[in-house]
Amino acid sequence: GAVVSQHPSWVICKSGTSVKIECRSLDFQATTMFWYRQFPKQSLMLMATSNEGSKATYEQGVEKDKFLINHASLTLSTLTVTSAHPEDSSFYICSASFGTASGHEQFFGPGTRLTVL
Amino acid sequence: GQNIDQPTEMTATEGAIVQINCTYQTSGFNGLFWYQQHAGEAPTFLSYNVLDGLEEKGRFSSFLSRSKGYSYLLLKELQMKDSASYLCAVPNTGGFKTIFGAGTRLFVKA
Numbered sequence: 438g439a440v441v442s443q444h445p446s447w448v449i450c451k452s453g454t455s456v457k458i459e460c461r462s463l464d465f466q467a468t469t470m471f472w473y474r475q476f477p478k479q480s481l482m483l484m485a486t487s488n489e490g491s492k493a494t495y496e497q498g499v500e501k502d503k504f505l506i507n508h509a510s511l512t513l514s515t516l517t518v519t520s521a522h523p524e525d526s527s528f529y530i531c532s533a534s535f536g537t538a539s540g541h542e543q544f545f546g547p548g549t550r551l552t553v554l
Numbered sequence: 555g556q557n558i559d560q561p562t563e564m565t566a567t568e569g570a571i572v573q574i575n576c577t578y579q580t581s582g583f584n585g586l587f588w589y590q591q592h593a594g595e596a597p598t599f600l601s602y603n604v605l606d607g608l609e610e611k612g613r614f615s616s617f618l619s620r621s622k623g624y625s626y627l628l629l630k631e632l633q634m635k636d637s638a639s640y641l642c643a644v645p646n647t648g649g650f651k652t653i654f655g656a657g658t659r660l661f662v663k664a
Contacts (some may be wrong), residue, residue, distance in 0.1 A: 471651065480641065480656040481597070530596050542587070543652060545596035 439465045441533050443546035450521055451554055458516045458549045460531030466511035467533030471543065472504075475528045487514050521553045556580045558655035560642050565661045566632055574627045574658045576642030584645040587652065588616050588627045591639045600627065600640075629660075637662045 440463040450456050460470060469488055473481040485506050487493040493506035505517040514533075518525055528550050532543040557579045566572040578586065585604035589597035603609055603618035603625060615628040627640055639657040646653055 478659075481654045483651060483653075486651050528594075532596075542599050542602060545598070548594075548596045550594075 439463075439533070439535075439544040441467075441531065441544045441546040443531055443549050445549060446547060447550040447552075449552045449554065452522050453520055455517055455519045456521055456551060458518075458529055458531075458551075460514045460516070460533070460546050462512045462533045462544070465533075465535065467514075467535070468511065469534050470508060470514040471532045471534075472506060472514075472516050473530045473532070475530060475548075481530065484516075518551065521551070523553045526551055526553045556644065556646060556653050558642055558644060558653060560640075560655045560658045562656070563659045563661070565663060566629075568632055568634060568662055568664050570632050571628065571630050572632060572660065574629070574640050574642075574660065576625045576627070576655060578623050578625070578642070578644050578655075580623075580644055580646075583620055586616075586618055586625050587641075587643040588614075588625075589641040589643060589654075591641060591657065593638070597641055632662050634662050634664070636660065 442461045444459045471486050472484045474484050475481050483496050484499045485493040485495045487506050487508040489508045489511050495501045503519055508514040528548050530548040532545045534543050560576045587602050588600040590600050591597040601616035603616050608617045613630045618625045639659050641657045642655040643652045
């Protein structure tokens with residue numbers, strides 16, 4: 438099956454610093470990648486949808502200047518949490534899918550646990 | 555808009571059968587997914603239903619009724635490793651992104 442990797446798997450940083458998370462599709466070309474955030478015992482909350490070569494589409498309430506998304510190629514998308522604060526501590530998960538048609542399965546990365554001190 | 559409802563928690567015994575229900579409201583329909591998520595891990599795909607009826611895949615089966623806006627995931631011969639959250643999800647009306655339910659946390663006891 439399709440494999441998606443994320444790096445790093447966990448990160449601890451000081452408040453005010455920026456953190457970059459990479460999401461890669463290893464054996465397929467992902468036209469669309471999604472970034473989710475998940476707080477403990479809660480469901481996945483979609484943050485943004487990114488397509489290769491174009492600007493990401495952010496969900497309502499997600500600050501685009503704080504969560505910078507770059508989808509530089511068909512196999513790589515990055516999420517940068519700028520000026521991180523303790524409330525940004527969460528589990529960040531990316532997923533990738535083929536094409537843009539409906540009903541396409543999403544392949545999830547293993548997630549990145551961010552802790553901001 | 556879209557809305558997905560599923561029970562928050564369920565408990566079942568090892569070896570038993572459990573049914574996790576999901577109801578949804580969408581202005582259009584592009585299929586329904588079930589994912590399994592163990593604590594601290596990313597979701598993994600279980601099933602995708604786009605037509606009415608039951609789809610069986612080993613110990614797991616998924617049912618869909620589009621007219622009722624209803625689906626269920628059936629887990630047979632429960633094992634301790636089945637303790638996880640089960641997420642019901644539907645693509646949005648544009649079919650471009652997927653909306654997830656809050657998930658049902660299943661506890662399997664010996």
